[in-house]
Amino acid sequence: MKIRTVTLATVVIGIAALSVKAGTPFSDLDANNDGYISESEAKSNSELLAAFGKLDKDGDKQLSEQEFAAFNGSK
Numbered sequence: 001m002k003i004r005t006v007t008l009a010t011v012v013i014g015i016a017a018l019s020v021k022a023g024t025p026f027s028d029l030d031a032n033n034d035g036y037i038s039e040s041e042a043k044s045n046s047e048l049l050a051a052f053g054k055l056d057k058d059g060d061k062q063l064s065e066q067e068f069a070a071f072n073g074s075k
Contacts, residue, residue: 024048026068036062047071 024045029037039061042049048071055067
C-alpha cells in the first residue's frame, strides 16, 4: 500500500509540473527582467526552446512578450 501511495503521489506531482510548464507566465521565464526571453532563459521550458526559432519573428535571438504570446496561446 505504501508503494502505491508513493507512486500515485509521484504521478500527481509530475502532472502538476507539466501543467505549470505549459502555462508558464512570461515574467517567470524572463529571469533577468529585461522584457525579453533569451534562448538561454528559454532552456527552462523544453517546449518553448523547441519552438524558439519559429517564434522569434524578427530574428533578434530573443522573444518579446508579443512573440511569446503566440507560444502561450497555442497551448
